Amino acid sequence: xxxxxxxxxxxxxxxxxxxxxxxxxxxxxxxxxxxxxxxxxxxxxxxxxxxxxxxxxxxxxxxxxxxxxxxxxxxxxxxxxxxxxxxxxxxxxxxxxxxxxxxxxxxxxxxxxxxxxxxxxxxxxxxxxxxxxxxxxxxxxxxxxxxxxxxxxxxxxxxxxxxxxxxxxxxxxxxxxxxxxxxxxxxxxxxxxxxxxxxxxxxxxxxxxxxxxxxxxxxxxxxxxxxxxxxxxxxxxxxxxxxxxxxxxxxxxxxxxxxxxxx
Numbered sequence: 001x002x003x004x005x006x007x008x009x010x011x012x013x014x015x016x017x018x019x020x021x022x023x024x025x026x027x028x029x030x031x032x033x034x035x036x037x038x039x040x041x042x043x044x045x046x047x048x049x050x051x052x053x054x055x056x057x058x059x060x061x062x063x064x065x066x067x068x069x070x071x072x073x074x075x076x077x078x079x080x081x082x083x084x085x086x087x088x089x090x091x092x093x094x095x096x097x098x099x100x101x102x103x104x105x106x107x108x109x110x111x112x113x114x115x116x117x118x119x120x121x122x123x124x125x126x127x128x129x130x131x132x133x134x135x136x137x138x139x140x141x142x143x144x145x146x147x148x149x150x151x152x153x154x155x156x157x158x159x160x161x162x163x164x165x166x167x168x169x170x171x172x173x174x175x176x177x178x179x180x181x182x183x184x185x186x187x188x189x190x191x192x193x194x195x196x197x198x199x200x201x202x203x204x205x206x207x208x209x210x211x212x213x214x215x216x217x218x219x220x221x222x223x224x225x226x227x228x229x230x231x232x233x234x235x236x237x238x239x240x241x242x243x244x245x246x247x248x249x250x251x252x253x254x255x256x257x258x259x260x261x262x263x
Contacts, residue, residue, distance in 0.1 A: 005240070006239075007239060007240050007241035008035055008235055008236070008239045008240075008241055009035060009036055009239060009240065010032055010035040010036045010037035010094075010235070010238060010239055011035075011036030011037070012036065012037075012038075013032075013036070013037045013038070013093040013094055013238070014037065014038045014039075014040070014085060014089040014090055014091070014092050014093050014094070015029075015032050015037045015038070015039045015040065015092065015093065015094035015095070015096065015238065016040045016042065016081060016082070016085050016092045016094070016095050016096065016130075016134070017029045017032070017039060017040065017041060017042060017096040017098060018042050018043070018070065018072055018081075018096065018097055018098050018099035018126075018130070019042070019043055019072075019098040019099030019100065019149075020039075020040075020041040020042055020043060020049070020052065020096075020098065021041065021042075021043035021045060021048035021049045021051075021052055022043075022048065022052075022199070023197070023199035023227050024098060024149060024194065024197060024199060024227045024230045024231070025041075025043070025096070025098040025099065025149075026041075026052050026227065027226075027227035027228045027230065027231040028096055028098065028230070028231045028234045028235075029041050029052060029056060029065065030052075030055075030056055030059070030231070031228070031231040031232065031234070031235050032094070032234070032235065032238065033056045033059070033060050033064040033065055034059075034060065035235055035239065037064075037094065037238075038063075038064060038065075038066070038088075038089045039056065039064060039065045039066070040065075040066050040067075040068055040081070040084075040085045040088070040089075040092075041053050041056070041065050041066065041067050041068075042067070042068050042069065042070045042081055042099075043069070043070070043099065044069060044070070044071050045069070046067060046069045049067035049068070049069065050067045052065070052067075053065040053066060053067045066085075066088050066089070068080070068081050068084045068085065070099075072099045072122050072126040072130075073101075073118065073121050073122050073126065075129050078126065078129050078130050078133060079133055081130075082130070082133045082134055086137075091134070091137035091138070091141070092134045092137065092138070092144075093138070093141075093143065093144055093145070094144070094145045094146075094147070094238045095130060095131065095134050095144075095145070095146045095147065096147045096149065096234060096238075097126065097127040097130055097131070097146070097147070097148045097149065098149040099122070099126070100122060100123045100149070100164075100167075101118060101119060101122040101123065102119065102161070102163075102164045103115050103118055103119065104116075104119070104163060105160055105161065106160055107159050107160070107162070108162045108163060111163055115163070116163055119163045119164060119166075119167050120166075120167055120170075123164070123167035123168065123170075123171065124167050124170045124171060124174065127148050127171060127174055128174060131146050131174075131178055131189070134146070135178075135182060135187065138182070138185070138187045139182060139185040139187060142185055142186045143186050143187070144182075144185075144186070144187040144188070145187070145188050145189075145190075145237060145238045145242070146175075146178065146187065146188070146189040146190075147189075147190055147191070147192060147234055147237050147238065148171045148174065148175050148189070148190075148191045148192075149171075149191070149192050149194070149230075150168045150169075150171040150172055150175075150191040150192065150193045150249060151164075151165070151168040151193055151194060152193050152194065152195050152251060152253050152256060152257055153165035153168045153169075154168035154169035154170075154171065154172050154193060154249075155169070155193070155257065168193075171191055172191055172193075172249050175189045175190055175191045175247060175248075175249070176189075176247045179246040179247030180247065183246055183247075188237070188242065188243070188245060188246040189246055189247065190237050190242070190245060190246060190247065190248050190249070190250065191248070191249040191250070192230060192233050192234060192237070192249070192250050192252065193249050193250065193251045193252065193253070194225060194229075194230050194252050194253065195224075195225055195251075195252065195253025195254055195256045195257075196211070196215065196224050196225065196253075196256070197224065197225035197226065197227060197229065197230060198224045198225065198226055198227075199227060212224075215254075218259065219254045219255055219256055219259065220254060220255030220258070220259050221254040221255050222254075223254060224254070225252065225253070225254055229252060230252055233250050233252055237250070
């Protein structure tokens with residue numbers, strides 16, 4: 001029999017999670033804490049973060065979560081997030097770069113330069129910046145896990161979400177590059193690529209009657225995703241269970257990518 005801690009044990013680990021006041025980020029924060037990690041819950045609004053922190057601490061019966069506000073478009077905010085984490089619990093062992101934006105919905109011909117810049121800054125450059133802020137400590141410890149939340153949009157074209165999809169495709173390559181750069185120091189870097197999940201961020205899709213009809217009738221699993229459907233993959237990638245996986249993308253989409261011909 002195999003003895004020792006669970007493959008999914010995160011006890012004593014410190015995790016930073018951006019966009020964690022709701023949706024996928026919140027679900028990941030809750031599951032990380034349940035697995036034993038200390039989690040830093042981050043988003044732009046302190047009251048929303050503190051509500052999640054309170055719920056997690058109550059559920060776990062310990063000081064398991066801590067709130068830090070952060071606007072991911074500001075490099076100084078990201079550095080403060082890393083510094084406050086270190087002051088509270090020590091260097092981050094796990095980073096989940098989950099927060100993202102999509103200020104434009106439509107053909108790329110109608111998108112302003114400012115909107116395109118915002119998408120690339122928040123969805124790509126912020127993950128790059130934040131990764132390099134936590135990497136020195138991870139590399140020094142010869143252990144760490146970085147998880148970038150990408151999207152199945154990174155694999156397909158779109159006449160409505162094109163710029164967002166460009167940013168999500170860039171996230172996949174960012175993870176591959178970092179995986180190669182940091183692997184010799186036992187730092188793993190991977191992406192999770194959700195399909196349409198019922199979050200505030202994606203409500204323009206899942207609240208559309210046409211999309212709902214298509215998803216519930218054609219998608220292999222016949223439903224939209226829920227935030228908790230994504231959290232288990234994050235626990236896997238952050239824990240000893242994922243210790244030999246790096247530079248990869250995990251698609252969690254209810255079967256959308258294997259059934260597009262039928263949609």
